């Protein structure tokens with residue numbers, strides 16, 4: 074027997090689960106059943122695709138029964154009630170068995186001794202106490218198995234992998250170690266043997282188990298059997314013995330194969346929570362059966378809260394692919410476009426081959442038809458909700474606006490639909506606006522849709538650049554997401570109206586007539602030169618404009634240059650070589666700028682110009698290159 078320490082993250086996680094998620098401890102059963110169902114899925118797939126394997130059926134796979142009919146894929150639950158007979162205490166034990174794919178010795182170690190998902194550890198350490206109470210997180214992490222330690226003192230996992238004649242037993246008390254040893258097991262599959270702790274002996278009960286299975290696992294596609302002993306009685310109701318019974322306790326039908334009319338909202342919600350480890354109902358779902366050239370069923374859910382790993386590069390795909398009810402994969406990120414990675418659900422095709430590989434999937438015409446139609450369906454549903462249920466849409470946008478925006482530069486084919494779905498803050502309204510609504514509010518002579526990027530809502534709202542637009546009654550979109558600059562760039566136009574960034578050099582021009590521009594240029598030639606000389610290569614250019622009101626200067630970018638914020642983003646991503654010097658736009662009417670213009674003190678002009686530049690950067694949330702020096706110069710000017 075080998076004794077091993079859990080990886081530290083497992084110990085931390087176990088601690089978290091046992092101490093924080095205690096109020097939902099019954100979900101352990103759902104988690105274990107879901108694991109068993111996955112193991113059955115995997116075996117079913119193996120049987121159908123590998124030739125000569127034991128139990129290979131060669132049929133089209135809609136049945137859970139292998140060719141010889143004897144090894145029906147199933148889950149078995151049994152229990153023994155504890156007792157204290159002759160002073161000897163026997164524990165309450167709950168056993169969950171499946172005849173699925175099983176685990177080898179090393180798989181036992183990998184799967185039950187570590188946490189596979191790399192983002193999990195980092196995420197866990199960032200959780201607040203309140204978030205740690207959220208049992209939703211359990212399933213999302215893929216740490217389902219460990220939840221068993223909420224109800225037990227000791228757990229044994231006896232498993233024999235498909236194709237192996239050896240079985241192994243993994244044992245742990247859920248503290249900081251586990252052991253693995255060889256064991257005896259007649260057939261492929263896994264038994265999870267749970268020694269219930271004193272507070273949780275109630276799980277060793279027929280009614281409790283039935284209730285929980287009905288509530289959480291009714292639509293697991295495999296039968297779940299419960300074995301129990303029932304008392305036998307004689308005529309006079311005396312107990313004469315016990316009868317061993319086994320009874321199926323779930324409906325065992327893949328939910329999505331049922332007709333929509335036979336399903337209630339609760340059925341969908343229950344299926345969703347059970348399949349995706351959620352405790353909250355989805356925001357909405359979309360069940361589609363397509364018949365005709367390509368035949369398939371899809372069932373999609375939009376989670377109430379964005380998946381925790383939505384912004385991790387190793388996010389887990391939320392959609393499972395089935396072919397004729399046979400599970401194929403839950404690890405294909407191509408089933409839906411990346412920007413729809415928050416969608417959970419099932420795609421079940423009638424037309425794909427069962428042994429479809431990842432490579433084939435990517436080029437397969439059937440798959441791309443399903444994918445394209447699914448995207449259209451989903452976007453159509455989002456649109457419908459935005460029109461018919463604004464309250465729900467607000468919740469949806471609060472979670473998923475950003476991924477939808479990614480769609481604008483990832484999914485050109487659906488750009489027009491996506492343009493109607495994305496929302497932006499704006500100077501014109503409280504909360505979000507659509508581009509459509511902005512356009513409707515545009516002034517008669519307004520040529521462009523104006524926007525500003527770079528910074529938080531507060532920074533943008535207070536941007537000195539907005540004053541002139543406000544004065545003219547022109548609405549400006551406040552784009553706060555770090556990707557908004559790409560997004561706005563890739564939108565280009567909304568229904569023939571060009572988008573224009575107010576923090577770019579070419580936007581100044583729209584606010585002035587040609588004559589005004591000419592006059593301004595002549596009047597400010599000297600001061601511009603003075604600033605350029607003083608700042609040297611710290612700036613790309615210096616300009617003046619009449620649009621600044623209560624400020625001395627702002628930073629802008631040339632039409633095709635990345636803004637300062639964008640450059641910072643690139644830097645943070647480790648991309649260098651994108652640096653472009655800022656363009657300083659000064660307000661010739663500002664008192665301090667005038668002082669500099671009128672001064673012949675070279676030191677004052679130089680320091681003053683630098684302070685103006687750095688203050689303008691700071692106002693956009695950008696640190697001056699040398700903050701200490703900036704503070705010193707500013708101080709010197711003030712005293």
Ligand code: ADP
Pocket residue numbers: 104108109112171173174175176184185212214215216217218219263
């Ligand atoms: P998740 O199921 O989310 O991946 P778990 O901690 O519940 O996370 O399980 C970890 C892994 O252990 C699973 O991914 C699976 O590979 C394996 N596993 C768990 N239960 C079983 C089982 N009954 N049969 C085969 N493998 C299992």
